Amino acid sequence: MNQQEGLLSVETDRKEIHFPLSFEEWEQKAAGMMQPGGYGYACSGAGKGETGRRNEEAFGKWAIVPRMLSDVSDGDMSVTLFGRTYKTPFLLAPIGMQKLAHPEGELASVKAASNLNVPFILSTVASHSIEEVAAAAPTGSKWFQLYWSNNEEISFSMVERAEKAGYEAIVVTVDTVRTGFRETDIRSEFSPLSKGLGKANYVSDPAFMKALKSQDDDAIVASILENIQTLSLHWRHIAKLKERTNLPILLKGILHPEDVQTALEYGVDGIIVSNHGGRQLDGVIGALDALPSIAEAVQKRIPVLFDSGIRRGTDVVKALALGADAVLIGRPFLYGLAAHGQQGVEKVIEGFTRETEISLSLSGIANLSQIGRLKMVRA
Numbered sequence: 001m002n003q004q005e006g007l008l009s010v011e012t013d014r015k016e017i018h019f020p021l022s023f024e025e026w027e028q029k030a031a032g033m034m035q036p037g038g039y040g041y042a043c044s045g046a047g048k049g050e051t052g053r054r055n056e057e058a059f060g061k062w063a064i065v066p067r068m069l070s071d072v073s074d075g076d077m078s079v080t081l082f083g084r085t086y087k088t089p090f091l092l093a094p095i096g097m098q099k100l101a102h103p104e105g106e107l108a109s110v111k112a113a114s115n116l117n118v119p120f121i122l123s124t125v126a127s128h129s130i131e132e133v134a135a136a137a138p139t140g141s142k143w144f145q146l147y148w149s150n151n152e153e154i155s156f157s158m159v160e161r162a163e164k165a166g167y168e169a170i171v172v173t174v175d176t177v178r179t180g181f182r183e184t185d186i187r188s189e190f191s192p193l194s195k196g197l198g199k200a201n202y203v204s205d206p207a208f209m210k211a212l213k214s215q216d217d218d219a220i221v222a223s224i225l226e227n228i229q230t231l232s233l234h235w236r237h238i239a240k241l242k243e244r245t246n247l248p249i250l251l252k253g254i255l256h257p258e259d260v261q262t263a264l265e266y267g268v269d270g271i272i273v274s275n276h277g278g279r280q281l282d283g284v285i286g287a288l289d290a291l292p293s294i295a296e297a298v299q300k301r302i303p304v305l306f307d308s309g310i311r312r313g314t315d316v317v318k319a320l321a322l323g324a325d326a327v328l329i330g331r332p333f334l335y336g337l338a339a340h341g342q343q344g345v346e347k348v349i350e351g352f353t354r355e356t357e358i359s360l361s362l363s364g365i366a367n368l369s370q371i372g373r374l375k376m377v378r379a
C-alpha cells in the first residue's frame with residue numbers, strides 16, 4: 001500500500017480503494033489520470049506563474065492566534081447565503097470543461113456537491129448544459145457562472161435558462177475579458193475550447209444557434225471563441241443584467257476596494273475575491289492579500305466569498321478570519337474528480353470539512369458567527 005494514501009479508505013465489493021489525503025497527493029494522482037495537455041491546462045497559470053505561487057504563499061504569511069478555554073463543544077460551521085443555509089462554508093468553484101478531468105464531468109461534481117449540501121457553480125463553458133446539470137442534481141443548490149457574450153442576447157438567454165432550471169444565483173466573472181497569457185498551453189498547443197469541450201451551453205442555446213452562420217463544428221467553436229472574449233465588458237452590462245434577472249448577482253474576480261464601491265452602487269449582491277487561480281493576469285496581488293481591504297470596503301453589507309489558493313482546512317479558517325463569508329474550492333475538487341469521479345469530489349469535500357472543523361475547534365471558535373474573535377497576525 002502507498003503509505004501516503006492509507007489514511008482514507010473505503011471497501012467496495014471487497015476491493016479497498018485508497019484515497020489521497022493532502023492536496024499534493026490528489027494533484028499527483030490527477031496528473032497520472034489526465035491527458036498531459038489537459039493536466040497542464042488545469043495546473044498551470046499565466047505568465048511565469050508568479051500569481052499562482054503567490055496565492056499559496058500568501059497563506060503562509062498569516063498566522064492564527066488561537067483562543068483557549070472557549071467551550072467549542074457545540075461546533076457549527078453553517079453559513080447562510082441568499083436565504084439558504086449550508087452546513088459548511090464551501091462552494092465548488094466554476095471550472096469549465098470538466099470532461100477534461102473525467103468522462104462524467106460536471107454531472108459527477110454536481111452530484112457530489114448536492115450530496116454534501118455544497119453549492120455547485122456551473123461554468124458557461126461547461127461540458128454539460130445548464131439543464132443536464134440541473135437534472136442530475138435537482139435538489140442541490142446550483143449557481144450559474146456567466147461569461148458575458150459579445151452578443152448579449154446569448155447572455156440573457158443563458159441567464160433565463162438558468163433561472164428556469166432552478167439555479168439560485170448568477171456569478172459574472174469579470175477578470176476574463178480575454179484569456180490570460182498561458183505559456184503551458186501555448187507550448188502544448190492545447191485548447192479545450194477549440195476541442196469543443198466547453199460548448200454544451202452554447203449548442204443548446206436558442207440565441208446562440210440563431211446567430212450562428214454555419215453549423216459545422218469549426219464554425220461553432222469559432223463563434224464561441226468570438227463571443228466569450230468581451231473586451232468591452234463594463235459596469236453598464238451589470239446594470240443591464242440587473243434589469244433582466246431577479247437572481248442575486250455576484251462579481252467574481254474583484255481585487256480592488258474601489259471596485260467594491262462601484263459594485264455596491266450598481267446593486268451587486270455579492271463579491272468573489274479571486275484572481276482566477278493565477279490563470280489570468282500574472283503579477284497581480286495574491287487573492288488572500290486582497291481580502292482584508294475588500295472585506296473592509298464591503299462592511300458586511302453583502303456576502304464576500306473567496307477563492308484562489310485554498311488547499312486545506314487551515315486555509316479556509318484563515319480566509320474566514322480575514323473577512324470571507326465562505327470559500328470556493330477550485331483545483332482540489334477538479335483533481336478529486338480526475339482521480340475518482342464523483343466519489344473523489346466527495347472525498348475532497350469531506351477532507352476539507354474534517355480539517356476545517358478541527359482547526360476551528362482548536363482556534364477556540366465554536367460557531368462561525370464568532371470568527372471575528374479570531375486574531376490573525378503577519379507570520
Ligand SMILES: Cc1cc2nc3c(=O)[nH]c(=O)nc-3n(C[C@H](O)[C@H](O)[C@H](O)COP(=O)(O)O)c2cc1C
Nearest residue numbers: 042093094095096123173276277308309310330331
Ligand atoms: C481548469 C480550470 C478551469 C476554470 N474555468 C473557469 C470558468 O469556466 N469560469 C470561471 O469563472 N473560473 C474558472 N476557473 C477559475 C476557478 O473558478 C477559480 O477561480 C480558481 O480555480 C481558483 O484557484 P485555485 O483553484 O488555485 O484555488 C477555472 C480554473 C481552472 C483550474
Ligand SMILES: CCCCCCC(=O)C(=O)O
Nearest residue numbers: 096176178179228229279
Ligand atoms: C475567455 C476565456 C476562456 C476561459 C475558459 C475557462 C477558464 O475560465 C479557465 O480559466 O480556463
